C-alpha cells in the first residue's frame with residue numbers, strides 16, 4: 001500500500017482503497033471512488049484548518065469518509081451528528097470498527113446532553129420521597145446505578161425509555177448543584193465531560209454542540225476551544241438547530257419545576273421565610289392559568305397575536321410581578337443552603353428572560369409555543385448567519401459540513417447564506433447508484449391541485465391503485481396529520497396489505513413492524529421523511545402527497561419572510577422553496593438505499609409540472625426515469 005512520506009502513515013484515500021484494512025477485513029466492503037476522494041479532501045481540510053461544505057449522495061459511504069481521516073489526523077476532532085440515535089450508532093458501530101481496523105490507539109468518547117445521564121443526587125432525592133408508585137422503577141435504577149460505568153440512560157434496559165420516572169432522576173442546568181453536589185465526584189455527567197475533554201475524537205450531537213457554543217442550557221463552554229476540527233454530519237439540519245440554540249426561551253414547566261424544587265429545599269432547610277411556599281403555589285396557579293387562557297390545541301403563535309389579548313397581557317403582568325416577589329423571598333432564604341441559593345438564581349434568570357421577551361427587537365422573533373399541558377415563550381433570531389460566523393468560523397478551526405442533501409437546484413447558495421459560510425470550499429460526490437435503472441419517478445397526470453377540496457379523494461384513489469401495482473411494500477409520506485388520517489379513513493378495509501400508521505406505536509416499533517411483514521404499507525408524516533433506512537424489497541415505493549412547504553402561518557417563517565421582503569428578496573423563491581426542496585430530497589431519499597434496491601417514487605403534486613418553481617424541485621432530485629402514467633409503472637413492476 002502506498003505510504004504517506006510526511007507522517008509515515010497510510011492516508012485516508014489508501015486506507016479505504018483495495019489494499020487497505022477495510023477491503024482486507026470487512027466482508028462485502030468494496031472500495032468506492034467517491035468515498036476515497038471525500039476522505040482525502042476531509043483529511044486535507046483537517047490538516048489545513050479550512051472550511052468545507054460537502055454533499056455526498058446516498059451510498060457514497062460518507063460516514064467512513066470522515067471517520068477515517070478524523071482517526072488518522074492525530075488532531076482533536078469533534079464529530080457532531082443530527083440525533084442521539086445516530087450518535088450511538090456512529091460511536092458504537094462505525095468508530096469502534098474503524099479504530100479496530102486501523103489498529104491505532106485513538107482516545108474516543110461520546111458526550112450527550114445532561115438529561116441523558118442518571119443524576120445520582122436526584123435519584124437519592126426521588127428515593128427519599130417514598131412514592132410507592134415509583135418504588136419498583138427507582139429500585140431498578142439504583143441497582144443499575146451500581147453496575148453502569150457511563151450512567152447513559154440509553155444503556156438501561158430495565159426502565160422504559162419513555163417512563164416519567166426519568167424526569168425525576170435526571171438533571172438540567174437549573175437544578176444541578178454542580179460543585180456543591182454531595183455526589184459530584186461520582187457524577188455521571190461530570191465523568192462524561194471529563195472524558196470528552198481528554199478525547200482525541202469526540203462524538204456529540206448538534207443540540208449539544210450548539211447549546212455548548214451558546215453557553216446556555218449546558219453551562220459548559222469547553223468543547224470547542226479544545227478541538228482542532230469539527231465535522232457536522234446531517235448538516236442540512238444545522239440552520240434549524242442553530243436557530244433554536246442562538247435563541248432563548250422561558251417555559252411554564254421551568255417555572256413549575258422551580259416552585260417544586262424550592263418546596264423540596266424549603267422542607268429540608270426550613271429557612272422560615274414567611275410566605276415562600278404560598279408564593280410558589282400562587283405562581284404554579286398562574287402558570288396553569290396561562291396555558292388555560294389559550295384553549296387552543298398545541299401549536300405556534302406570534303407574540304403579537306398573543307399580546308392582542310387583554311387576558312394574556314394581564315396574566316403576563318401578574319406573572320412578572322409574582323416572579324419578582326418570589327425571587328425576593330428566595331433571596332432571603334438563600335443563605336440557608338446551596339439548594340435554596342440555586343433556586344434564587346433560577347428565579348432571577350427567569351425574571352430577566354421574561355423582561356427580555358417584553359422588549360421589541362427587530363433582530364429577534366418572539367412567539368409562543370403551546371404544548372399539550374404547558375407553554376413556552378420563545379425568542380428566535382431572525383437569522384443565524386452572523387452568530388455562526390462569529391462563534392464558529394472565526395474560531396479558525398477546520399470545519400466540515402456534510403449531508404446527502406445540501407444543494408438546491410445544483411447549488412449550495414441556500415445553505416451557505418443561511419449559515420454565513422460564504423467563503424467555504426465546496427465539493428459534491430454523486431450517489432453511485434444507477435437511478436435510471438434502479439428507479440422510476442411517477443408524476444400522475446390529472447391530479448387536482450393539492451389545495452383543492454377534491455385532492456384527498458383523488459390521492460386516496462391514486463394510493464390504492466399504486467399499491468396494487470407494487471403489492472404494498474410502500475411508505476406513504478404525508479405533509480399533514482389531517483391528510484394522513486383522512487386517507488386512512490377512506491382506504492380503511494380496502495387495502496390487501498398490512499397497514500401501519502404513525503401514532504399507533506412508537507416510531508421504532510412501527511419500523512420494526514413494517515420490516516417484519518412482507519408487503520406492508522406505512523403511513524407517516526414528517527418524522528418518517530428523514531433518518532429511516534429500509535433496504536431491499538420491503539420498501540419498493542415511496543408515495544408523497546404534496547410538496548413539503550412549511551405552513552405560511554408559522555410565526556417564525558412569517559417573520560423571516562417579512563424581513564426578506566423588506567430587503568427586496570422574494571421570500572417564496574429564496575427561502576420557502578429551498579427549504580421545501582431539501583425536505584423533499586430527504587423524503588425521496590428513503591427509496592433507494594443500496595445498489596440492489598429498485599423502487600418507484602410517486603409525487604402527487606401537480607405543481608411540479610404547472611409552476612415555475614416546480615423545475616427547481618425536479619432538478620434537485622436524482623436522475624430518475626420519469627413517467628406520468630401508471631402503464632409503464634405496471635410494466636416495470638411486472639418485469
Ligand code: SF4
Nearest residue numbers: 119121176177181187
Ligand atoms: S452534580 Fe448535578 S448532575 Fe451530577 S449528581 Fe450532582 S446534581 Fe446530579
